[in-house]
Amino acid sequence: MLFNLVLDLLAAGALLYSFRRDRQKTKKALQAAGNSFLNMLPAMLGIIGLIGVMLALVPQEVIAGLFGSNSPFGMLLISLAGAVTLIPAFIAFPLAASFLQAGASITAVAIFITTLLMVGIVTAPLEVSFFGRKFTLWRNALGFALALVIGALMGVILQ
Amino acid sequence: MKTVKKYALFMLVAAVDIFLRWHYPAKGVVAIKSSLDYLGEMLLFLPPVFVLVGLLDVWVPRQIVERNVGPESGARGVALSILVATAAAGPLYVGFPVAAALLKKGCRLANAVIFLGTWATIKIPMLMMEIKFMGLPFSLLRLALTLPAVIGTGYLLEMILGPKGAEAVEERR
Numbered sequence: 001m002l003f004n005l006v007l008d009l010l011a012a013g014a015l016l017y018s019f020r021r022d023r024q025k026t027k028k029a030l031q032a033a034g035n036s037f038l039n040m041l042p043a044m045l046g047i048i049g050l051i052g053v054m055l056a057l058v059p060q061e062v063i064a065g066l067f068g069s070n071s072p073f074g075m076l077l078i079s080l081a082g083a084v085t086l087i088p089a090f091i092a093f094p095l096a097a098s099f100l101q102a103g104a105s106i107t108a109v110a111i112f113i114t115t116l117l118m119v120g121i122v123t124a125p126l127e128v129s130f131f132g133r134k135f136t137l138w139r140n141a142l143g144f145a146l147a148l149v150i151g152a153l154m155g156v157i158l159q
Numbered sequence: 160m161k162t163v164k165k166y167a168l169f170m171l172v173a174a175v176d177i178f179l180r181w182h183y184p185a186k187g188v189v190a191i192k193s194s195l196d197y198l199g200e201m202l203l204f205l206p207p208v209f210v211l212v213g214l215l216d217v218w219v220p221r222q223i224v225e226r227n228v229g230p231e232s233g234a235r236g237v238a239l240s241i242l243v244a245t246a247a248a249g250p251l252y253v254g255f256p257v258a259a260a261l262l263k264k265g266c267r268l269a270n271a272v273i274f275l276g277t278w279a280t281i282k283i284p285m286l287m288m289e290i291k292f293m294g295l296p297f298s299l300l301r302l303a304l305t306l307p308a309v310i311g312t313g314y315l316l317e318m319i320l321g322p323k324g325a326e327a328v329e330e331r332r
Contacts, residue, residue: 052194
């Protein structure tokens, strides 16, 4: 909340300063801002709707169930869950901590967090619209591979 | 037709919401309520970000972006990309238009990817939350391992896409 306020004040201050220096440029900036906002809106509404459906249909117990097994296959499932789901950080970290307390291994929890943060399947269409298919595909593929390595290393080191 | 395609995911999700609300009211309410909560949060958050990106677009000359994070900016450019992104907050997709605006102004592709990677994984507000819930050793170790991974991804992606790739990305905007 505090962060939002700081951001709002910053934007308002910059806008005011810009307006006083050059009205024409400020108008152009606001037009550009409006256009990019409207361009992003459809995809964003879709993503936000999808997050809601996910939170309703995939209850936290289902994700927690994945953490029961420590087999390579179990880890793969966890990494896929991390890649596909889009959970805001303020939900993800308490959730991950509760998995640890419930007895999940560090490797499993670390892999979940790294894939969650480094791979975004749900936001991929939006990423494609900004940077193209090849960029999005490779960035997420590299992210997935590195997330697995980081998770595994963390498991070994913190065990 | 184009509009229909743009809203395809949203319409699909809305249909699922209506179906759930009808047949599984409890789940439907959860789905719709979480979406609306999240939407409210995003609508508070996005306008200032877009206004700042718009102002960056008209006021910051290409040379400044090029000099600081452009193709010849070297290690300083990498450090700057990381530093700016750690101060960010909000989900990664808010970073997309910011990185796209930087690319358009002459930012090096590797630096834009590093910026996005940092935004996604090690921004400070998120790190604070991680330390609180996962503890300092977990968070610091993840930070130490993620930083080189993010930088490596930037250079690797630039190699994979090639010089033409950077232009193609830039031209989309």
